[in-house]
Amino acid sequence: xxxxxxxxxxxxxNQHLQNVDRKKNTRKFEILNPxxxxxxxxxxxxxxxxxxxxxxxxxxxxMNQKATVTVHxxxxxGVAENMMSGKIVVKGNASQSAGAxxxxxxxxxxxxASSRCGISMKGIDIVVKGSVxxxxxxxxxxGNLVVMGDADADLGDSIYEAKIFVKGKxxxxxxxxxxxxxxxxxxxxxxxxxKKLNISEDPKKFKRYGSARNLYNFKIDNVGAY
Amino acid sequence: MKKDLKEFKTxxxxxxKEIQRAANEGxxxxxxxxxxxxVPDFDDLVFLGASMSRYPLEGYRETCNTSVILGDRFxxxxxKLDIPITIAGMSFGALGANAKEALGRGASAMxxxxxxxDGGMTQEERGSSKYxxxxxxxxxxxxxxxxxxxxxxxxxxxxxxxxxGGGGMLLGQKINKRVAGMRTLPEGIDQRSACRHPDWTxxxxxxxxxxxxxxxxxxEKPIYIKVGAARPFYDTTLAVKAGADVVVLDGMQxxxxxxxxxxxxxxxxxxxxxxxxxxxxxxxxxxxRKVQLVVSGGIRTGADVAKAMAMGADAVSIGSAAxxxxxxxxxxxxxxxxxxxxEPGYCHHCHTGRCPVGVATQDPKLEKRLNPIEAGKRIKNYxxxxxxxxxxxxxxxxxxxxxxxEPEDLAALTVEAAAMARVPLAGTDWIPGKK
Numbered sequence: 287x288x289x290x291x292x293x294x295x296x297x298x299x300n301q302h303l304q305n306v307d308r309k310k311n312t313r314k315f316e317i318l319n320p321x322x323x324x325x326x327x328x329x330x331x332x333x334x335x336x337x338x339x340x341x342x343x344x345x346x347x348x349m350n351q352k353a354t355v356t357v358h359x360x361x362x363x364g365v366a367e368n369m370m371s372g373k374i375v376v377k378g379n380a381s382q383s384a385g386a387x388x389x390x391x392x393x394x395x396x397x398x399a400s401s402r403c404g405i406s407m408k409g410i411d412i413v414v415k416g417s418v419x420x421x422x423x424x425x426x427x428x429g430n431l432v433v434m435g436d437a438d439a440d441l442g443d444s445i446y447e448a449k450i451f452v453k454g455k456x457x458x459x460x461x462x463x464x465x466x467x468x469x470x471x472x473x474x475x476x477x478x479x480x481k482k483l484n485i486s487e488d489p490k491k492f493k494r495y496g497s498a499r500n501l502y503n504f505k506i507d508n509v510g511a512y
Numbered sequence: 513m514k515k516d517l518k519e520f521k522t523x524x525x526x527x528x529k530e531i532q533r534a535a536n537e538g539x540x541x542x543x544x545x546x547x548x549x550x551v552p553d554f555d556d557l558v559f560l561g562a563s564m565s566r567y568p569l570e571g572y573r574e575t576c577n578t579s580v581i582l583g584d585r586f587x588x589x590x591x592k593l594d595i596p597i598t599i600a601g602m603s604f605g606a607l608g609a610n611a612k613e614a615l616g617r618g619a620s621a622m623x624x625x626x627x628x629x630d631g632g633m634t635q636e637e638r639g640s641s642k643y644x645x646x647x648x649x650x651x652x653x654x655x656x657x658x659x660x661x662x663x664x665x666x667x668x669x670x671x672x673x674x675x676x677g678g679g680g681m682l683l684g685q686k687i688n689k690r691v692a693g694m695r696t697l698p699e700g701i702d703q704r705s706a707c708r709h710p711d712w713t714x715x716x717x718x719x720x721x722x723x724x725x726x727x728x729x730x731x732e733k734p735i736y737i738k739v740g741a742a743r744p745f746y747d748t749t750l751a752v753k754a755g756a757d758v759v760v761l762d763g764m765q766x767x768x769x770x771x772x773x774x775x776x777x778x779x780x781x782x783x784x785x786x787x788x789x790x791x792x793x794x795x796x797x798x799x800x801r802k803v804q805l806v807v808s809g810g811i812r813t814g815a816d817v818a819k820a821m822a823m824g825a826d827a828v829s830i831g832s833a834a835x836x837x838x839x840x841x842x843x844x845x846x847x848x849x850x851x852x853x854x855e856p857g858y859c860h861h862c863h864t865g866r867c868p869v870g871v872a873t874q875d876p877k878l879e880k881r882l883n884p885i886e887a888g889k890r891i892k893n894y895x896x897x898x899x900x901x902x903x904x905x906x907x908x909x910x911x912x913x914x915x916x917x918e919p920e921d922l923a924a925l926t927v928e929a930a931a932m933a934r935v936p937l938a939g940t941d942w943i944p945g946k947k
Contacts, residue, residue, distance in 0.1 A: 348724050363717070383710055402710065406710045425706060
């Protein structure tokens, strides 16, 4: 089933996708002419498959639950923000705050992601096949951020329990973020993640970063870290 | 103090103690609740009442409407409250589950709303609240679309009166298993929330964020924007521009669960001045009464409510006062106050998690000191009292609807209050700064 955003309003399209008639058993949808509109596919809550043919604006697939959304183009700020479950694939590049605060599901960006990718992530798995901008995984709480390219400055600043895996270079690490040993358990976890997401990569080529946990409780001796 | 001893005005004994504490500990003070310093407030205003040119309404028999509709600018389902007094956002985490439930019970009994906080929505709170406003904060702790859809309104929190420009803070002693689980954080850490939202910066972005929230909730829910009283004229203008249905303005007397004392006492402006500026902004945009204005920060009595409404607010919100109705700072369990180094009437130790009366704690033993059913009745009684006082003052000024109260009903007792509230100094027609 196709929706042309030149002919239908965003509200009409989102309303349809948010309230899929299960009896009709239509599970595949295509959105044409997105023209950078904001909040396309926001608030989906069913196990459906949506392909967006073109670029999207802010908050594409925001707060997604269960749905799979594939964008054949670039996405604006906050793609898959606060996603709970499902899968979002971006064939192009992503702007700032990709996957921000996401609780679950998987976000795969085939190009680059701008700054603050995975900010405050809470359990989502984010895989960026290109590079990520500065302050990525800032205050990241849980989940995995996997970067196949490079990471810009202050990666993982003030990170909690999220894990970061980077194959390329890291310009610098943020406060309380340190390189950690990539042991068998971590290699196994990454292998499992790649398998689940159908990604051909060698986990052994990645370095792991996470929290030193020195700033979890405020101590005056650490004041210079900020 | 002995009569022959002269205290330093620049260095009173409290200042000397604080200097010596800082010298010993090397760290700022963190505490809860709001500003303790004296600032111009609603006590500096009086109502004129009826006279030869104004007819009063009969105090006990003539009706005086208190209901208010919030959020009818864009939302399909605005909220109709029976009274214009709401419960402000306070997190589960900062407060215990019993306290949150009690607030919901009391507010629901009075047909008004309560509000979540930095930590998500609890079942107890949703279950006990007829109208529940769900906050979207920078941390997004516990944020999920199911709860968003369960809410009756959504409040995008940009700032808080106690600390405009600062994020939430909850020290490790209050991060127990349940609180940690709801926030996806390790137990026992000092949680310091972000002060900026993770996926938008500035009013242009916020407009798009609001569009997303409306898309997710079928354009049903009223969207509030809450700002701390920093630059209220511009903040209100930008909130309206961003598409708010309701602006919530929190003055510097507003409370917090925990933040630096220096922040509480020295950042933000008093509610009195902030309110006037926000109303000016709405009037300039021809949006007064179209985008509703909810004011909080130091509201204690029906007189405060009435004065805020006379100055142009559509409703008020209470936080610290509601906690006090729950027994915060009550003369109970005095030994436990002493253990904290304080006593009833002076306690601001919400940050410790050792609240003697079981309001601001996650300790199961302390929490048992607050029965949510009884405490809910106290909230109801308190809200009833505020409403009766509000109606009394409205009738005395000849108003059959509390929203008909107007600045012309007020006079100021101090030059500062006259300048801030822009009402005449009592006994004169002088409004400082007005040409």
